[in-house]
Amino acid sequence: MKVIVTEYLRIDLDTEQWECRRCGHVLGPARQNYKVHTRVYARDPREIHKPLLDATRYEYTYAPDPAWCAILEFYCPACAALIETEYTVPGHPPINDLELDIDCLKRQWAEREELSAPAGGGLPPQVDHACHGHAGSGRP
Amino acid sequence: MNEMHRGELPGDDELKARFLSANTLFLGPDTELLADHRIQARSTREERVLRDGADDHLFEEIRASLQSALDEGFEVTTNAIVSPAGKFGDMTVTVFTANGDLSSASLRGVIGFCAASGFPIRYVIKHFEHEPTVGVRAGDMFIMNDPFYGGVHSPDQISFMPVYHDGERVAWVAIGLHEGENGAREPGGMGPAMESPWDEGIKMPPIRVAENYRLKFDLVNYLQNSSRDPRLVGADLKVRLATLRRVEARLLALCDTYGANALVGTLRQSLEYVAAEATRRVRELPEGTVRGQIFLDTTMREDALIRFYARISVRDGRLVCDFRGSSPQFMNRPINAPITSIRIGVLMGLVSFIWPDLPRSLAILDPVDILATPGSVADATREVPTCLNMQVFFKAITLTQMALLKLGFGLPRHYGNPIAPWFNQPVTFIYGGVTQHVEQVGNLCADLNGMPGGAKWDADGEHSMSPNFAAYVDTGETELVEEDLPFVQVISKRLLTDNCGFGKFRGGAGYEFSVANRYSDVWGFLALAGGSKFSTTPGMFGGYGSPTYPISMIKEVDVFAELARDAGIFRGSLVDLMNERPFAGASYRTHRAALPFEMARKGELYLQSQGAGGGWGDVLDRDPALVAKDLEEGIISTATAQDIYRIVLDPRTGAVDPQSTEAARTAERAARLARSLPYAEFAAAWNRDTPPAGVPYYGAWGEDVDTLYAGDTTMRADAIQPIFMPDPREVRIAALEARLRTYESC
Numbered sequence A: 001m002k003v004i005v006t007e008y009l010r011i012d013l014d015t016e017q018w019e020c021r022r023c024g025h026v027l028g029p030a031r032q033n034y035k036v037h038t039r040v041y042a043r044d045p046r047e048i049h050k051p052l053l054d055a056t057r058y059e060y061t062y063a064p065d066p067a068w069c070a071i072l073e074f075y076c077p078a079c080a081a082l083i084e085t086e087y088t089v090p091g092h093p094p095i096n097d098l099e100l101d102i103d104c105l106k107r108q109w110a111e112r113e114e115l116s117a118p119a120g121g122g123l124p125p126q127v128d129h130a131c132h133g134h135a136g137s138g139r140p
Numbered sequence B: 001m002n003e004m005h006r007g008e009l010p011g012d013d014e015l016k017a018r019f020l021s022a023n024t025l026f027l028g029p030d031t032e033l034l035a036d037h038r039i040q041a042r043s044t045r046e047e048r049v050l051r052d053g054a055d056d057h058l059f060e061e062i063r064a065s066l067q068s069a070l071d072e073g074f075e076v077t078t079n080a081i082v083s084p085a086g087k088f089g090d091m092t093v094t095v096f097t098a099n100g101d102l103s104s105a106s107l108r109g110v111i112g113f114c115a116a117s118g119f120p121i122r123y124v125i126k127h128f129e130h131e132p133t134v135g136v137r138a139g140d141m142f143i144m145n146d147p148f149y150g151g152v153h154s155p156d157q158i159s160f161m162p163v164y165h166d167g168e169r170v171a172w173v174a175i176g177l178h179e180g181e182n183g184a185r186e187p188g189g190m191g192p193a194m195e196s197p198w199d200e201g202i203k204m205p206p207i208r209v210a211e212n213y214r215l216k217f218d219l220v221n222y223l224q225n226s227s228r229d230p231r232l233v234g235a236d237l238k239v240r241l242a243t244l245r246r247v248e249a250r251l252l253a254l255c256d257t258y259g260a261n262a263l264v265g266t267l268r269q270s271l272e273y274v275a276a277e278a279t280r281r282v283r284e285l286p287e288g289t290v291r292g293q294i295f296l297d298t299t300m301r302e303d304a305l306i307r308f309y310a311r312i313s314v315r316d317g318r319l320v321c322d323f324r325g326s327s328p329q330f331m332n333r334p335i336n337a338p339i340t341s342i343r344i345g346v347l348m349g350l351v352s353f354i355w356p357d358l359p360r361s362l363a364i365l366d367p368v369d370i371l372a373t374p375g376s377v378a379d380a381t382r383e384v385p386t387c388l389n390m391q392v393f394f395k396a397i398t399l400t401q402m403a404l405l406k407l408g409f410g411l412p413r414h415y416g417n418p419i420a421p422w423f424n425q426p427v428t429f430i431y432g433g434v435t436q437h438v439e440q441v442g443n444l445c446a447d448l449n450g451m452p453g454g455a456k457w458d459a460d461g462e463h464s465m466s467p468n469f470a471a472y473v474d475t476g477e478t479e480l481v482e483e484d485l486p487f488v489q490v491i492s493k494r495l496l497t498d499n500c501g502f503g504k505f506r507g508g509a510g511y512e513f514s515v516a517n518r519y520s521d522v523w524g525f526l527a528l529a530g531g532s533k534f535s536t537t538p539g540m541f542g543g544y545g546s547p548t549y550p551i552s553m554i555k556e557v558d559v560f561a562e563l564a565r566d567a568g569i570f571r572g573s574l575v576d577l578m579n580e581r582p583f584a585g586a587s588y589r590t591h592r593a594a595l596p597f598e599m600a601r602k603g604e605l606y607l608q609s610q611g612a613g614g615g616w617g618d619v620l621d622r623d624p625a626l627v628a629k630d631l632e633e634g635i636i637s638t639a640t641a642q643d644i645y646r647i648v649l650d651p652r653t654g655a656v657d658p659q660s661t662e663a664a665r666t667a668e669r670a671a672r673l674a675r676s677l678p679y680a681e682f683a684a685a686w687n688r689d690t691p692p693a694g695v696p697y698y699g700a701w702g703e704d705v706d707t708l709y710a711g712d713t714t715m716r717a718d719a720i721q722p723i724f725m726p727d728p729r730e731v732r733i734a735a736l737e738a739r740l741r742t743y744e745s746c
């Protein structure tokens, strides 16, 4: 069973591997930080948030200060999807931002149907009255 | 006394105990009471009512009536209140059980009061109800604002009233509202220049300001005397009392219709439902840990990189929000957050963005634990100023929201549409001075309510929409403001190009706005946002975050006189005004987005913009048609379309060229792989053991939360000390004197 985790990541519970949701590439062991299976680039933040004010005249320009702020970009090594961005201080080790208990995930998903796409939503769940035989009960 | 014999007296210990119990030097805050946010045990009456069988249908009927009573109280207040923030909806009306557990809140307004208002009520019950000089009776109204008694921050005041039926207390009703002006060092009740708790104006632990439904004139006079704006204080005390009386009357009518036990049962059952449902939802999440950090880039007086770090874990049915590793608190800067306000941030993150369908109740935090290092910016002590604690707790909103989404995005069911971080800074102007109506005022512009929303997982974010701390509030009518106050919004609510979080779905864009004093000889402004050097609001799952932004100022000119001469020189955007400099002889400069109060002469222009909501997903996955739409609407520039989204436009028609775009994106993906390194190689070159030299860094570095950096020094977390910042003017004088000495020695 494959479990969706983020926009670009899923975990194959049977093989315990991180996979890219965009290209299917097997990234590496799911018990490790997914970031160690990516390629990384430290972006000068001024390339994304360009100065709107004349940088020769003004101290603050709408662009972050590159001595204070860098944007780490984590790419899928196969399809180059931008899996995650991390705004950080130059030299700060990348944060291990997502550490999942794989055994817990297996227990929880043993009782759930695999999803082919994220659930999204926001609508309140339908109350599943036993006597009405709603979807999931196996009866019409 | 001298003749007494020792042998005839009680033992020393008993004597001491008796003396101490009869002579309280200073009661002070009750940290034990504040620390425990779980719902209390059922009262005897609640137990009896619910044990005898709760009538769910009846309770639901009462709950609906309660909700409309609270919403009615909200409407009554916004229509009568003088506080500008109150008028625009920065308030909440709430109802509590007889023991002070929040049961329900008005649908609109500031969620923070839901996490705060119960604590002063519990304080009154614990310390004053049986105190012969105070007591609690029908018709009482208490008021408070001190954050160390459970308040949100000093400009916010909470008033509350007990509700009695047949001589027995059945509920409390409360109203929390941003009052603003409170006699602090800077007008408006909060500002960058507050250097001690005693600069922050009047600090009220709970005090009874009304008895038998009448305000006590001596106390009203005292409170009015303590503010620059006695009209505001006097009028709003009356409005608060009127609102609470109205809600009380509705509750008593419910008691008469359904019986008081039914009301007591409904109030209690509601919060038990919420606590049980929140616990169930935590158990739905996978166990694990999400780590995140956001850096404040200013103390409000100087640039500084201040870490706010979160490790948010789900384990054994508990959600543990651990903020250790955050910066030490600042002795003389107002950005410190008591842990009670961090709790507010956690609740706001959950209620606004993860479980928006749940009633707005503190009971949501029943399965939540909050940890921080005492003496850090996330668990400030009473020795430091805290009026701008939202600098920290607004980021707790963001980190909580992100953590729950990272843990829960893959779940088969969501209770709210998954959404990237909402913009999280209070970008606005606070004003003070004498108006054209010859009234002394100090308060805030409602522009802080114009925060843009984050991108949704399946759609773009909303442009300047509502604040991250409140729902369904307003940015105010410009004309209404100009009628009351002597300044003009020369640019009002215009979306700034390229000011959004880029992504597959983009975050909402933030608007720009400006103010200029038109009519007053005594007038000034301050501002209190961070985010001029380091982005405050991240993106989600590959999306980019908010840009940074300054305050721009055009001074030493009367723009109204210039425009009277030639209106054609005006430019409708701060970008053009600052880059083209149409006013000859004016001084143009930018400043970090926190500005201590300064006098503004007539016609001097102050310009700001909101930041942006975070983007969602990879920019290269954005539908070219959506890029074209943004371009057409002026949300992004052509340069952004080309350089970030890699869209190729037909040079003749300006339309997207699909084939060339696909080729450009394929080329960019190849370029990503070429310029990046495998993680291990990257980390070996990138990672440093300490913060970069030359950057004033505060807080832990990496995952070691026991060592805290504090500018030039380090300290152990278990020996944490507050940081004392030198006066920026002294620093500047010292630098200039050093330069002078180099000239003198020539």
Ligand SMILES: [Zn+2]
Residues within 6 Å of the ligand: A020, A021, A022, A023, A024, A025, A076, A077, A078, A079, A080, A081
């Ligand atoms: Zn891939």
